[in-house]
Amino acid sequence: MAGDRCYELAFPGATDLTYRHLAGVVTGRLLNNVGDPFEHGHGRNHTKDVEVRVVRWLGELFGAGDDVWGYVTGGASEGTLHAVDEAATAHPDVVVYASAAAHYSVAKAARLVRAPLVRVDTDERDRMSLDRLRDRLLEHPGRAAMVVATVGTTEREAVDDVAGIAGLCDDLRIVRRRLHVDAALAGIPRALLPDGARPGFGFGAGATSLVISGHKFPSTLTPCAVILYPRRPSGPDQQRISYIGSSDTTIGGSRSGHTPLLLAASLLGQGHRGHRRRAQRSRDLAAYTYDALRRIGWPAQRLPDAFTVTLAQPGPLPRPWVLGGDERTGRIICMPGIEQAWIAELVADLDGLLRGRIHVPVPRRGHRRPETAAR
Ligand SMILES: Cc1ncc(COP(=O)(O)O)c(C=O)c1O
Incomplete structure (x- = not known):
């Protein structure tokens, strides 16, 4: 094999980084980061402190402040589902917009939350066309908008203009909106480009959530991802669940406590x-x-x-x-x-x-x- x-x-999937020093804990210990990562809950068999460090490290890279919130998911698809669900919970009339080059997980997320998905044509470089997005947004006046931008499309690694999308929504006075950035593939390498070459796509550019995959560039060798928000989303899942001793603000509920260790070894280890x-x-x-x-x-x-x-x-x-x-x-x-x-x-x-x-x-x-x- x-x-x-x-x-x-x-x-x-990057495969250059390996973590033999974690073999014992990954193969020999139960670690379940059940529920919200910022609340320890009853159990001790978890790595939530490490998970929060990973969230903060990435939050800083993508321009979130001290209030950054997020968690380690099973993959970027789950992260996007979390963001689409958050948008649909806050705005039940939301329409999801994504380019024709967006990953298939966006359509699945829209379907799962029963939100309509509108496809936006791409330009010659596979980026979401802002002109076409304007046309599509104008077809749904008064409705909340969830635009999913991609930083590194699956087929060609095109990078959507996140600041341009945010500016367009401002122009059209769409206040009830979300701008999720699917940066599963290229978020980290693009964010580390030198000044002048680095595209602006993080929270400073208008993103309201962002996801990166762990098994892609970071080389965690097992599927995982991190979904980030500039602050904890308000939603119906904030109340404490007595069984676990914390809230469950995640899609997964029970979640790997091993993948945060792999992410930390990669991200904090390499710097x-x-x-x-x-x-x-x-x-x-x-x-x-x-x-x-x-x-x-x-x-x-x-x-x-x-x-x-x-x-x-x-x-x-x-x-x-x-x-x-x-x-x-x-x-x-x-x-x-x-x-x-x-x-x-x-x-x-x-x-x-x-x-x-x-x-x-x-x-x-x-x-x-x-x-x-x-x-
Ligand atoms: C742009 C993009 N988004 C999302 C995904 C799905 O990521 P994951 O495998 O972490 O669910 C991929 C996978 O290739 C991708 O390229």
């Missing part, structure tokens, strides 16, 4: 400097990948500062490369842990295909092509 790692190029270095290495590898593909004449694209390189989907390949995507377009996401030598081997296979040096038998009907295997 582990031997296949080099072929897994299409999904954004800004370590993560900035990791991000730069990934961007360098993406630049190498893009150049190498273009050099052999293979159609490829890369948006500025992206780890993601999209490429024309090859036919069957001699080795089981996983390039995701659809019939036309595959992708390579240069996450920390991916080695340049692997990319060089893929490019050599593609070159061989182009020059007719490699012939791969076309699979019989019904056989799944490894490079398009569904995830």
